[in-house]
Amino acid sequence: MNQIAASPTLDVLFQRILARTPDALALIDPLNKQRITGQAPRSLTYAEADREISALAAHFAEAGLPSHSVIAVQLPNTVEFMLTVLAAHRAGLVVALLPQLWRQAELVASLNRTSARAIVTASKIDGVLHSDIAMNAAAEVFSIRHVCGFGGDLPEGMASLDVAMAGDATPTRHVIQDGRKAAIISFDMTADGFRAVPRPHFSVIAGGLAVSLESDVPQDATVMSAFAPSSFAGLAASMVTWLLSGGTLVLHHPFDGEVLEQQINAHRCDTLIAPAQLALRLDELDVAACLPSLRNVIGLWRAPEQVTSSAAWTARQASMTDVYLFGEAGLFGARRGEDGAPGAIKPGPHGAPRDSAGSTVAGEILLTPKGTLGLRGPMVTPAAYAPPPPPSDLLTAQPPRDYVDTEYAARIDRQSGAICITAPPSGIMTVGGYRFLAQDLQEWSKRLGQGALLTALPDRLSGHRLAGRAQDNARAREALAELGLNPLMVEAFRDRTAPA
Known part of the structure; x- marks a missing residue:
């Protein structure tokens, strides 16, 4: 096993669990995976997942992908997604997260922006031939040198990762595990246009800590993730929460309500990660009767301005945590109290868990001079959102900002002192x-x-x-x-x- 670094990577987190409980269940596929990708669902222990991660890492290295180069990943919410991300990191690569709905135009733009050297996809996802889309996009991008995929009937020229994963190869490349190294690149849209947002490992882990500690996910939890992992928030909330708990990650490809209920009950999931609107719909049912094992619900809000006007959480058997998402800029969470209403968000440092003495600072919330919400902290990468320098003398140039302006309009409530998010970014x-x-x-x-x-x-x-x-x-x-x-x-x- 690689030497444990002071600042861990995602793969180091995985290897720590592997050393402790190699035979424990690590990953479980969606029940309806056959319909989604044409492949049978799988479940893997940590030892089995480690062997496949090593085989994939060896394949990436043997394909001639240099250390620190970018590998783009467009996969559904199945075990292959998690294995590929960890394998890329074990091979010393940076993962560019490509949303599943992106087609050729967006793929070409993102691949060119990141100078990606490889792309990983599935033969088909929900009946769409993503392998053909990836091949066509790769043909337009000069930097792409390797195209590979999971599933059958791959087009000519696309390497099969199922074949690579079935072997017992181990990577020969020595990779220094350092959490300060780049881990992922996600993509955001701001008023200034399309942006690639790179993050080191410690930044991704900080996002997962903000979610898991605020929601009090227990150790060895069985976590159900029904949120697409192809974004910073999706990856932090699912993969990092799983690795921090050291338990089992059950995956659901959004969205089939009946299948989701079957999975939660079949695997006795105690934690659910899902879009907030879906979580609130579940609350309208009798959660205690329908989902008796559920104890923690983490609702992710892509439209954070809607949180304060949302319905109260009424289920007493499970707590509800609202996670506010601001594109790819960052996130923060607030666990709901006994009354089920959304918690008040106040400016200043927010800890994990929130408002507790001696808590770990997960970030800082601030109101910018423009009357918009700003984020500062370890999960935030201000350089990716920095405005272009003004065409003026360098002596008069302003110092770089240490926060990201999310462009969400906000104000301070005079009575409570809480921040009220009033509108999404203009335009x-x-x-x-x-x-x-x-x-x-x-x-x-x-x-x-x-x-x-x-x-x-x-x-x-x-x-x-x-x-x-x-x-x-x-x-x-x-x-x-x-x-x-x-x-x-x-x-x-x-x-x-x-x-x-």
């Missing part, structure tokens, strides 16, 4: 976990000819929903698909007069 549309510039929607609709319209309408659950209108909706869908746009834009032009 940015959020559809679930996907953020677009409003002006980009207008540009795409212009390509469809005169009379075409693509707009974002307010939506209580997802922030916004896309709606489109064209003289011929079917041709508009085909045109957008040919441009390589994701299904959110393509399906905005679906025929709403057709029977369901």
Whole structure:
């Protein structure tokens, strides 16, 4: 086993658990994985997962990927995602997280932005041939040297990771485990445009600590994750929470309510990580009767301005923790009290657990001079969000900021002293976990000819929903698909007069 570093990496966290309980269950696939990827669901102990991680790491090294190079990953919420991320880190690589709904246009932009050397995907996800999409995107990116995937019927030229994972190879490359090294790159949209946001291991772990300690996830927990891991928040809340607890991570590919309930009960999950709106819907049911093993619910809010107006949590058997997400900039959590109402968020350092004496400082919340919410702390990477330097003399240039402006409008409540988040960033549309510039929607609709319209309408659950209108909706869908746009834009032009 690699020498344990003072500042651990994600792989070091995994290896610590491996040394303690090698035969304990580590990862469990979604029950409906056969439908999602065409492969049978699997469950792995820590020892079994370690062997497959080593085999994948050896494959990446033998493929000629240099240390510190970027490997892009677009996979569903299955064990292969977790194994690939840990294997990449064991091989000394940096993982670029690609959302599943991204298609060729977004893939090419992100691969070029990060100078990625390889891309990992699945043959198909939910019936979509992601292997073909990845091959087409790789053909447009000069830096890509290796394309690989899981599943059958991979296109010619794509290496099979199932074959690589079945071997007993171990990586020969020596990698120094240092938490200060780059671990992941995620992608965000701000008023200044598309941004790649790199983070070292300690920053990713800090995000997971903020979630797991605030929600009081116990050691050896059985954690159900129903939140896509293809973002900083998704990875920190699922993978890091699992590694910090040293228990079992059960994966659910969003979303099938009946399957989710079956998984929670079959594996006796005590912790659920899910979109907050889904968690509150579960609360409308009889949680004690339907999900008797559940004790902790962690609800992630992609639209944090909606938290204070949300319904109270009523289930007494399980606690509820609200996790506020601000794109890829950062997050913080607040556990709900006995009354079930969202906790007050006050400016200043926030600890884990919150408001307890001697707590570990997870970050700092502040109000910027612009009247927006700012974040500071170990999980935040200000350099990735730094505004361009002004075209002026260097002697008059302002020092770099040590915080990130999330661009969410906020104010201080005079009576309670709490921060109230009042509005999302101006000019940015959020559809679930996907953020677009409003002006980009207008540009795409212009390509469809005169009379075409693509707009974002307010939506209580997802922030916004896309709606489109064209003289011929079917041709508009085909045109957008040919441009390589994701299904959110393509399906905005679906025929709403057709029977369901």
